Amino acid sequence: MEPDTDAPTSFTALQAAIAQRQNSLSPRLRQIAEYALSNPNDMALETVAQIAERAGVQPSALIRFSKTLGFDGFTEMQRVFRTRLTDNMPNYKERIRALTDGGPALSDASRVLEHFIDAGINALEHLRQELTATDLDRALDLLEGAEHIYVMGQRRSFPVAAYLGYALGRLGRRTVLLDGLGGMLRQQVQAITDRDLLVAISFKPYSEDTVEICRMAADNGVPVLGITDGTLSPIMPLAGVTLAVEDAQVKGFRSLTATMCMAVSLIVGLGQRLDKDKAGR
Amino acid sequence: MEPDTDAPTSFTALQAAIAQRQNSLSPRLRQIAEYALSNPNDMALETVAQIAERAGVQPSALIRFSKTLGFDGFTEMQRVFRTRLTDNMPNYKERIRALTDGGPALSDASRVLEHFIDAGINALEHLRQELTATDLDRALDLLEGAEHIYVMGQRRSFPVAAYLGYALGRLGRRTVLLDGLGGMLRQQVQAITDRDLLVAISFKPYSEDTVEICRMAADNGVPVLGITDGTLSPIMPLAGVTLAVEDAQVKGFRSLTATMCMAVSLIVGLGQRLDKDKAGR
DNA sequence: AGGAACTTAGAATAAATGTTCCCACCACTG
DNA sequence: CAGTGGTGGGAACATTTATTCTAAGTTCCT
Numbered sequence: 368m369e370p371d372t373d374a375p376t377s378f379t380a381l382q383a384a385i386a387q388r389q390n391s392l393s394p395r396l397r398q399i400a401e402y403a404l405s406n407p408n409d410m411a412l413e414t415v416a417q418i419a420e421r422a423g424v425q426p427s428a429l430i431r432f433s434k435t436l437g438f439d440g441f442t443e444m445q446r447v448f449r450t451r452l453t454d455n456m457p458n459y460k461e462r463i464r465a466l467t468d469g470g471p472a473l474s475d476a477s478r479v480l481e482h483f484i485d486a487g488i489n490a491l492e493h494l495r496q497e498l499t500a501t502d503l504d505r506a507l508d509l510l511e512g513a514e515h516i517y518v519m520g521q522r523r524s525f526p527v528a529a530y531l532g533y534a535l536g537r538l539g540r541r542t543v544l545l546d547g548l549g550g551m552l553r554q555q556v557q558a559i560t561d562r563d564l565l566v567a568i569s570f571k572p573y574s575e576d577t578v579e580i581c582r583m584a585a586d587n588g589v590p591v592l593g594i595t596d597g598t599l600s601p602i603m604p605l606a607g608v609t610l611a612v613e614d615a616q617v618k619g620f621r622s623l624t625a626t627m628c629m630a631v632s633l634i635v636g637l638g639q640r641l642d643k644d645k646a647g648r
Numbered sequence: 649m650e651p652d653t654d655a656p657t658s659f660t661a662l663q664a665a666i667a668q669r670q671n672s673l674s675p676r677l678r679q680i681a682e683y684a685l686s687n688p689n690d691m692a693l694e695t696v697a698q699i700a701e702r703a704g705v706q707p708s709a710l711i712r713f714s715k716t717l718g719f720d721g722f723t724e725m726q727r728v729f730r731t732r733l734t735d736n737m738p739n740y741k742e743r744i745r746a747l748t749d750g751g752p753a754l755s756d757a758s759r760v761l762e763h764f765i766d767a768g769i770n771a772l773e774h775l776r777q778e779l780t781a782t783d784l785d786r787a788l789d790l791l792e793g794a795e796h797i798y799v800m801g802q803r804r805s806f807p808v809a810a811y812l813g814y815a816l817g818r819l820g821r822r823t824v825l826l827d828g829l830g831g832m833l834r835q836q837v838q839a840i841t842d843r844d845l846l847v848a849i850s851f852k853p854y855s856e857d858t859v860e861i862c863r864m865a866a867d868n869g870v871p872v873l874g875i876t877d878g879t880l881s882p883i884m885p886l887a888g889v890t891l892a893v894e895d896a897q898v899k900g901f902r903s904l905t906a907t908m909c910m911a912v913s914l915i916v917g918l919g920q921r922l923d924k925d926k927a928g929r
Numbered sequence: 930a931g932g933a934a935c936t937t938a939g940a941a942t943a944a945a946t947g948t949t950c951c952c953a954c955c956a957c958t959g
Numbered sequence: 960c961a962g963t964g965g966t967g968g969g970a971a972c973a974t975t976t977a978t979t980c981t982a983a984g985t986t987c988c989t
Contacts, residue, residue, distance in 0.1 A: 386884040389882075390883070396966095412730055415948090425968055476788055477780075484772045618916065622909060625905075627904045628903060629897075673937085708979080710977095
């Protein structure tokens with residue numbers, strides 16, 4: 368009797384094994400693989416019959432799946448899924464303790480991640496409190512009413528601008544991402560009219576280009592939607608509507624967590640409005 | 649026949665119930681109570697026979713114990729022990745889905761924001777639990793050791809790629825953002841050697857370009873760091889190291905909150921390493 | 930010391946669960 | 960078109976598992 372040399376013993380190994388073989392699996396087994404990865408709790412606790420029903424599969428398929436992965440049977444595979452529950456359980460408390468006590472149990476990298484996660488959660492809670500519904504609505508008014516939307520963000524703010532540019536385009540809005548490619552920035556800005564909208568994203572230290580573009584736009588009567596930090600931003604006086612975000616910050620490094628969250632919310636909020644308008648028309 | 653009105657339904661309630669009756673229990677049942685409180689994992693996952701043997705008790709005693717607490721049988725009591733595992737190790741997708749499906753059609757903009765904030769916090773907690781320190785360290789090893797770093801992300805993943813490209817450059821790493829500008833994508837990829845690194849960011853629905861570039865790189869022996877979602881991503885089998893992120897999702901719209909948080913953590917973690925190396929030299 | 934009430938052990942039982950097996954089905958090949 | 964290799968469905972099977980039951984044991988009171 369040969370042993371199952373390739374049967375994973377840890378959950379992460381199992382996860383990797385499933386992911387790796389996904390292409391070589393038959394359709395039904397892939398269906399199980401998908402269910403298993405997204406419902407590991409069920410895999411660990413429910414019975415074969417239950418899992419089979421929820422995944423829309425025959426019980427025997429689950430045994431086939433287990434054997435394909437090198438296990439003796441379903442029971443043996445389920446044991447691995449159960450280790451995930453027991454292994455991660457005490458870790459949770461330990462990790463928090465390690466974080467607060469500054470214990471050496473964690474590597475530097477994961478401690479950084481812990482900090483950013485905590486800071487990110489704080490930033491999101493802060494965002495919830497600080498951002499008023501009226502500001503959001505006014506921002507959406509601008510986005511909805513504009514003929515063309517120009518989005519500008521430099522350096523660290525560029526990813527946000529890129530996301531907004533992409534997502535606004537997908538919503539069917541005429542959108543231009545002012546990326547300054549080929550030094551065409553000022554020419555692009557010349558084309559903006561007062562029926563358009565400039566979305567300017569900038570955080571401290573504020574990009575001079577972005578501030579200048581904002582000023583040009585404001586001088587020409589172009590509406591400006593500013594996404595910036597609340598404290599004394601040069602964008603604020605130039606923008607008709609300002610959305611203030613104080614994003615997470617650890618050791619001087621600013622995260623984009625909360626800003627991205629707000630950007631996505633803007634997009635979805637706008638999408639809903641457009642849907643509603645289309646339906647009401 | 650009256651129902652079991654006093655059967656605890658939550659683990660904490662069960663814990664309290666056991667502790668309270670500890671004195672009024674018979675010796676053997678108290679023995680079980682002691683074992684149950686100190687080995688809740690076994691109580692949740694093992695069979696009656698196993699638990700009985702480990703606790704030095706007869707199987708039937710466990711059933712009597714359960715009935716004393718007001719349960720119908722051992723199985724029913726075990727269910728409560730199992731809730732402890734699932735409650736502390738929740739399936740985030742379910743939670744996030746419950747958050748969205750449960751809520752009434754998010755009418756106004758601020759409710760959208762609320763949802764994304766909640767979903768974002770959940771995603772960050774998820775990230776905290778699922779991302780292991782070893783994965784993170786291995787990712788940093790790759791980033792630190794590479795001569796050149798190529799970053800690729802399309803569509804919704806592009807903002808993440810843009811951020812990484814920008815931040816890696818600021819850390820002094822030679823970085824190329826594969827933006828496909830002017831259709832030069834494949835030419836750019838030709839230049840990558842096995843001493844470089846490809847960072848590929850892709851989420852469902854996976855960009856065909858990104859997957860293909862990954863495959864090309866993997867075929868040429870180029871190390872690949874994948875940033876993708878955990879469920880059956882085509883990136884995973886191609887990448888040497890994978891960082892799995894399940895980002896927040898509301899009404900089918902995926903946020904970038906958690907992904908960005910992880911990206912920033914990577915950057916700062918790498919920055920720390922580089923500082924340390926410089927100081928130690 | 931003897932009996933009543935309660936507790937326990939262990940085999941017997943019934944239910945459920947995992948697993949096997951066989952046939953039908955589909956896609957591909959000669 | 961028949962053959963072949965792989966895949967899936969579902970019923971039959973064997974095993975495990977929870978539960979019940981009865982007799983023996985223990986404790987405690989009078």
